Amino acid sequence: MKPNTTWNKLTHFAPGRALLVAMLASAPLFPAQAESIDELKQLIQQLDQKVRILERKAEIEKEGTDEKAKTTPRITVGNSGLGVSSADTNFVFQLHGLVQVDNRNFFNDGPIQGNDTFLLRRARPIFSGTLYHDFDFLFVPDFGGGARGSSAVAIQDAYLNYRYEPWVQLRVGKFKTPVGLELLQSDAATYLNERGLPSSLVPNRDVGIQLWGDIAGGVVSYAAGIFNGVGDAQNTSNADFDDSREFAGRVFAQPFKNSSNISLKGIGFGLGGSWGSTSVTNTAGLPSGNGFSTDGQQQFFSYNTTGAGVVGDGNHWRLSPQGYYYRGPLGLMAEYVVSDQRVSRNVAPITAANLQNTAWQVTASWVLTGEDATFTGVTPRKPFDLHGSGWGAVQAVARYGELDIDNGAFPLFANPATSASEAKSWSIGLNWYLNRNLTIKGSYARTTFDGGGGAGATAPAAVTRQPEELFSTRFQLAF
């Protein structure tokens, strides 16, 4: 056995083979071979050292990599937007966005001008994040035109949230008041372009402070807050218009959320409500636009604010039982709202009344391509790709709703010749989710009215003169 040959063989040995060589080396041998065996042992020791050194170096390198990872900020870019976080995730900054470009076409709408339009409905950069692990924030400006088109930039959400535990959180700032179910659904996740009639009777965004939380992973969610108070469907102007506050709260249960029973786990039901009082003689406490609107965002009812000086003047409470059911591609949502508000007029005959307006709706949806329907939207299994086999997800939607104005509103507080006392609306739609970020929606809505329809070229008279027939589409980018 020549030393060079042995060396060449050893250097090509895998580490595990060293054991075999060691066993061979320790076997009894003739004296003539002893010198070679000593060399062999020495080579084995050298090889063993090399292996140990390599292993240790790998360990040290891994320790260094792990240590570096502990302090290296992370940047993520994906379908959830841009995210930057500290290595310990105590500090997080995220950039999301929402752009909705709509087209509205009204049929057989007589003299109404300017309502067939392309509309930049929403254009929102969304900034969110976390500071010191427990403090979250959200800031959402909107450069879009809003429901009726506007060039004003508005701040939709701006709040801080302290997250002590998921079940005890405190939020302060401007955000959605916890009353209506569909109104609390994300603007990017609504199944039809515009929310249904019940959302006309609940407060929209307001400034206030809210204690809230998700108990047992969301089996029970609660929210209770004090707000400035806004009229039905109103967004706050970022300051109160009177000296009183409004209390709002909501409890929502999904008792089978953590169950393995797929037929039950998608059940959710709850109750939202608010109570407040308006005490100044202006119209800020009245509904948005001083009245109520259709799916096409056209006003079918208006308080007589100019002729009779109608204002919100006294207690205003709302109650909204609500629920949904999701199972696989099926989605059902139902909501009822009663909004009871005391209004007064300052033109003879000067009087006041408690008006109780009600609305309800049922929405049903079915994802034709089989994906799960959820309250937060639909995620296609196979994103649309002309070069591949994916076509995204397609969902069919239908909705029926009604809004009934208290008969006591007529004729002192609203003009029965121009305003409808009731609106009934049904809609059907088809949504194409190309991927998690891009959606195209098309829907047809027909709304009929009781009352109104008198003389006049503007809303609400011109709107209530005939049923509203609307075909609308939406191109949506959300990330």
Add this chain to the structure above:
Amino acid sequence: MTNIRRFLLTGFLVAGLTSIVAAKDISILNVSYDPTREFYVDFNEAFSKHWKEKTGDTVSVKQSHGGSGKQGRAIIDGLEADVATLALAYDVDALHEKGGLIPADWQKRLPNNSSPYTSTVVFLVRKGNPKGIKDWADLARDGVSVITANPKTSGGARWNYLAAYGWALRQPGGSDATARQYLAKLFKNVPVRDTGARGSTLTFAQRGIGDVLIAWENEAILAVKEFGEGKFELVSPSVSILAEPPVTVVDKVAKRRGTEVVAKGYLDYLYSDEGQEIAAKNHFRPRSTAVLAKHASDFTKLQLFTIGEVFGGWTKAQKEHFADGGSYDEINKP
């Protein structure tokens, strides 16, 4: 009489309740370097007992250990250390210069330049000293595998480096050039450079890598005890460096946490007879002459030089040897 008894009883009760209410539970963090781990386990226990007897307060001392430089940076980056007990003054200076956490004259606040115990650098070799290692020169011989940590990250390794450098300077014809040539050869014999002194001890003693470990004296003795008597031998070189690890209260943190008094008491206790005894039992050389005399047989007598004598202090040594472009970078050039 009855009134007097009631008065006294009430007084005792009030005093008792007051003492119960006044007694506090305090927690402080000592951020230290690798080889002090076992020492501070013993010391913290003794200090808690001492502080309880002295003040009635219950003190819990938490420990954090790692490479000295890395530990110093962690404090600057926000690790809430009430006291820092690092391997070298340079790392503590950084708490002032980069963190503004302590005053510039921190080293004057405690005796012996705020260094309550010392150590030195020795060699640990395998049983029988198969490579015949006796002094620094042997570490640069071909075929000798040397284990020491990375001086860029480990305070202990910087002491090792300077000990070797100081020895080379003292050789006949010794100069910076010959010292650097020597160090270059020595570090070519270092196959693995851990980030901390404890890591290099494990590399040598547990993983069985290398022929000789350059280590603090206490670390070497501990390794012998920890990993089995008879497996290793301690070799003292002809000359070595006097390692003077400093301690300080991290003023800004202690003030914010309201632990200034207990943090100062903690460091003062290091200088007490009890503290010095615990240091000696953990193989650190005590400053107290009485305690050192008592443990004289535990520490080999060898010629020691200080960093001030040979390198002009830590600031200068850091700049010349361990900063970017220093001698350590130079000797590692391919």
